Amino acid sequence: MEELVTLSKYPFLNETKQYVKDNNLSVIELLDDPLYERARAIGVERLENAFKDRDVGNRSLVSESDCIMEILSYPIARMIAVCVDDNYFIRRYALGEAVHAYKNLINESTNFLLEIAQEFKFNIKYEEETNKIRIYFKDYLRNAPTHYKEWKMINRTMEKGFLHIKHKELARIIQEALRTRINSELDMRDCNKSVYDIFSSDIKRIQNTVITYRKKIQVEPIGKLDLKKLPPCMKHILSSIQAGENVPHMGRFALVSFLNSLKLKTNDILKLLSTAPDYEEEKSRYQVEHITGSISSTSYKPPGCEKMRTYGICPVDQIDNLCRKKRHPLSYYIAKWGEEKSKK
């Protein structure tokens, strides 16, 4: 029974998958048999909780039947998620599963975490006497949230290619690995017609929730560009270009892709750049159109603050309080609009 509880807490484990297989359940049974009605209901609940609370949620795991329903709800939730057919939703669901696993994992023994880490093929060294956990830097880089300063590799002790981590940090790394794994697994799958038919009302309801949510977070069309609301980095790049100073390639790229994301047309972007003393219409047009994707295969996204800093185009001496709260120049600009709206 104890083992069954573990399986239901971690339904993504190979062992759990094996358990389902061993019980010879067909997809049709899962979807149709009244016996699994509860599993289906929990499946939908997992999705809704994940979207709302970033966690698929806890249910009682007292009886054997509780556990079995919990285990079976996982593949059901995944099948439905694929049918919702929305990237944002799938990301959100994967996060919900991963966060849920993390909350359980921090209470497990280190040895248990190591077993799970093995499933993700992490290269880990563990000294039981000293309780020292070390992880190979590649597995760390792949999964640790290194955009936080304390998670940066430099703020860890590195010894012969292995980084020292604590129990809780290993759990967090597993969380990230799980999230990535669910994302890519679901991305590769297609919606099963019978799943869609059986859950069509749930799927439509979820799709509606997602659309409403999207509308809520979407800011009003930026329309006319307000130069005063530009983040310091973009102001800096723009004024340097306009002053005819030599702006590194990455800086020009950042500005143009940023303006492009604000839905500025090529001509409008060129107008902004044309005040530069060394402006050459033909050359600039080619470059801008390359970045905006009108003559190349990709439309490039503007770099985030982290990237801007590494490329040395974040004017560290000019950043303000809003900058410190944001991780992307675009979110700075959007927040500025928000500030103005709330003032009114």
Add this chain to the structure above:
Amino acid sequence: MGSFSTTKESLEFLKNLFSQYYESSKVDLPDRFSRREFAFITFGGKGMIRHIGFNKKNQFYRFIKTTALSHIYYSSAYYKKPDAATMQEKDWMGAELIFDLDSDHLPNVESLSYEQQLDVVKKEFFKLVDDFLLNDFDFDQRYIELYFSGGRGYHCHVKDPNILSLDSNERREIVDYITGRDLKDSLIFHEQITGLKRYGQRTYPSAKSLKMPTPDEPGWRGRISRGIIEIVEEIKKSKKPIIKLKDYGVNDSDAKKLLLDLSEERVSRIKQGKLDQSKLIRKFFLNNALRNTAVTMSAGETDEPVTCDVKRLIRLPGSLHGKTGLKVVKIPINKIDEFNPLNDAVVLSDKPIKVYVSKPINIKIKDERYNLKEGEHIIPTYLAALLIGRKAANII
């Protein structure tokens, strides 16, 4: 100097030299060469010929022998279709981890001579390879290849199969580690309670001391510790310690205070990992130890780090640098120290040739020093190629 340009004769001279070189020497192709993109610049040609792939070795050799090439590059990345015109169609499969250290990118080198610049870069390069790649990251020596760039720097290619798939953000993290970006004080220093006072049932800390790492600790902790000890010893040994400290950017009164504080006893305490100093002095030690031990890869903050770019073109080992005539030559990992590009990368002939030198130059090449004033000189072919490439001379 601005008006001085390479004449047709000089260009022809270089072109012939390079053709002869590619006809008679075997340039090794990189591993999995059919997965690589190649790119070329020809003598007198405009722009770069890109998106070239080769399926057979002979195709490649025929090409480099029949085309007058001044620069040859290949992609550090592997592609399914290396000759496709867009990155998307190329279909990226992985890439070597590349470090490109060039004196162009280093701060305060403009005033130095070519030889001195090469020396400065070499020091940074040695730190990168020895202290970081081999020690901290523990890369196997057989996966690390080192090259002189043919110009003013060095390239390091890491080919460990483990890291080929790293994306650009993951590579940036490695660069940040090596360049010491975003190191937190709290990783290095922390307070330790050294005395306790009892009040009734409870105990309270009564004394604290500041702990710093010891030199034998792994990673950045040990590195900073060694860096601090080095600075302390440098100051102790110096005949004018106050001036030394001022060079480090410490003001007069702080310098005096710090010096007074650095008794023999205090120095030995630092070596044991006890740094009882004011916040200001702590910061001074940390910042300077960091600056001395991290690898400087770019001047200020403006250079595009090559390492993060997973679709980078890099000079082909064994080829010649079009602006120097020097060879992109492999450096054995235990020979970085003694490597001298102006000896070991010189491959062109020593046949004397008459040139007009437009810019005075003092350079030691192939163990011979040349102090050339503006005017006509007869010099070896390899030196002529170097000077023409740098727009400092022309054939007459």
